[in-house]
Amino acid sequence: MTARHALALTATLLGATAAYADPPKAAVFEFQLANLGAQAPTEADKARLGPLTDLLRRQLQDSGRYRLVSTEPVREAVARSADLRKCGGCADDFARTLGADVAVTGEIQKVSNLILNINVYVKDLTAGTPEQAYSVDIRGDNDLSFEHGVKYLVKNRMPPRVADAAATTQGVGAGEPDAGGMVVLPDPAAAVYQPGPPNLPKGTEISMVAGDPAKPGAFVLRVKVPANTLIAPHTHAKPETLTILSGSIFHQHGETVDKAAGRELRTGGFVYLPQDMPHSLWTTGEPVALQVNGFGPFGLNYINPADDPSRQAGR
Numbered sequence: 001m002t003a004r005h006a007l008a009l010t011a012t013l014l015g016a017t018a019a020y021a022d023p024p025k026a027a028v029f030e031f032q033l034a035n036l037g038a039q040a041p042t043e044a045d046k047a048r049l050g051p052l053t054d055l056l057r058r059q060l061q062d063s064g065r066y067r068l069v070s071t072e073p074v075r076e077a078v079a080r081s082a083d084l085r086k087c088g089g090c091a092d093d094f095a096r097t098l099g100a101d102v103a104v105t106g107e108i109q110k111v112s113n114l115i116l117n118i119n120v121y122v123k124d125l126t127a128g129t130p131e132q133a134y135s136v137d138i139r140g141d142n143d144l145s146f147e148h149g150v151k152y153l154v155k156n157r158m159p160p161r162v163a164d165a166a167a168t169t170q171g172v173g174a175g176e177p178d179a180g181g182m183v184v185l186p187d188p189a190a191a192v193y194q195p196g197p198p199n200l201p202k203g204t205e206i207s208m209v210a211g212d213p214a215k216p217g218a219f220v221l222r223v224k225v226p227a228n229t230l231i232a233p234h235t236h237a238k239p240e241t242l243t244i245l246s247g248s249i250f251h252q253h254g255e256t257v258d259k260a261a262g263r264e265l266r267t268g269g270f271v272y273l274p275q276d277m278p279h280s281l282w283t284t285g286e287p288v289a290l291q292v293n294g295f296g297p298f299g300l301n302y303i304n305p306a307d308d309p310s311r312q313a314g315r
Contacts, residue, residue, distance in 0.1 A: 024101035024126070026066035028057045029084055029091055031106040045110065052146055056106060056120070059154040069098045085121075092123055101126050113141040118149045120158070129216075134158050156235055156276055159214070159297040183210040183220075188245070188289075191222050198310035199300060201229045209291075213298035221292040225249065230282040232307035233257060237275065240294045244269040247288035253279050255303045278303055 030053040033041045061068050071078070074094045078084065084091040084105045095103035103123045110116045116138050123131040134157040138149040185191060196204035203226040211219030222245070225231070233255050242251070242265075250262035251271055255278045262282065265271065273279060302308045 023064060023066050024124075025069050025099065026060065026102040026104050027069050027071055027095035027098045027100035028053070028060060028066075028104040029071055029078060029094070029106070031056070031108055032084060034085070034107045034109045041110070045108070048143065048146060049108070051143075052108070052118075052150055053106065055147060055150050056104075056154070059151060060104070063154060065158070066102060066104075069100050071098065074098060092125060095123075096125060108146075110141070114139060116141060116145075118146070118153055120153060122158070132159075155301050157237060159237065159299055185209060193222070193224060196223070199302075199308050201225070201231060201309055203229065211296070213294065213296040215296050217296060219294060219296055219298070222289065223292060224287060224289050225281070225283050226287050227283050227285055230257070231280060233278050233280040233303040234307075235276045235278050235301050235303070236273070236294070237297065237299045237301070238295050239275050240273045240292060240298075242271040242273070243291045243293070245289040245291055247286050248283070249288040249290065250282050250284070251279060252281075253277065257282075 031049045033045055033049065057068055060066050071094070074097060078094060081087045081090045085107055091103045091105050101124070103125060105121045107119045107121075108116065109119060117135055118138065119133060119135045121131050121133050134153055136149050136153040136157060138145045191207040191209065193205040193207045196206045200206075205224040207222040209220040209222055211217055213219045213221065244265050244267055246267055248264055248266045248269075250259070250264050252258060252262040254261070257280050259282070262280075305311065
């Protein structure tokens with residue numbers, strides 16, 4: 001690694017550390033109704049919006065994705081706008097007034113008592129990128145169904161917290177794109193590895209070969225997992241492919257670990273995983289090097305949050 005690369009790497013790692021402590025500020029506005037059925041919204045439909053908004057705010061805050069700012073100073077102006085989804089970007093303006101980096105709006109679409117969905121829209125006001133939409137369908141017009149829907153959407157549909165995305169992608173470069181965007185690694189030694197993010201087991205190393213899993217678009221990562229290591233059951237927000245480069249690892253589909261059901265993958269082995277498919281991985285007597293291909297924003301969500309190593313002491 002050249003001195004220039006070392007300085008750049010140090011600066012990037014410092015930036016990632018800052019991201020852990022200082023997630024972006026978000027203004028999360030109240031859910032609105034978009035009733036697509038023949039009947040007008042009921043009083044129960046309207047009464048549900050406030051509690052659902054409070055739940056969304058708690059879920060986003062507790063996940064570490066954002067620091068929430070109060071929307072109370074613009075409550076009256078929001079009420080006058082009537083529909084934040086059809087006001088020509090007024091939600092973005094309200095969020096800027098509040099000093100937020102991100103504007104979050106939500107909408108409940110109700111076709112019938114059996115066909116409903118929850119939509120959350122996130123606009124990054126600092127990056128100038130297009131608004132991102134996240135949605136989950138629910139079956140059942142009752143409070144419990146909506147509560148489960150909001151929790152599932154935050155956990156499995158929305159991007160990972162800034163700390164995890166930064167730790168996974170910052171300061172672990174390997175391939176450098178040329179003027180046309182092409183990346184070439186002449187041999188395995190050209191991959192530059194750094195310690196993995198806190199949400200992966202201790203001793204894991206990652207090299208970002210191409211792209212950025214925290215941003216829209218294709219990416220390639222190389223990951224080294226030490227011997228006798230378990231990556232507990234988890235899901236990803238987008239499809240994933242795994243290719244074994246050296247060594248071996250066991251793979252199992254499911255929400256709980258069943259080592260009797262694990263399938264050993266050796267050098268050259270391959271796995272394709274659809275979006276949100278729960279799976280686990282573990283090594284035994286030897287380490288493994290594998291390649292991960294996918295499309296961002298990617299993320300990793302443990303089925304049992306207690307299995308997340310970043311929540312354990314010393315990480």
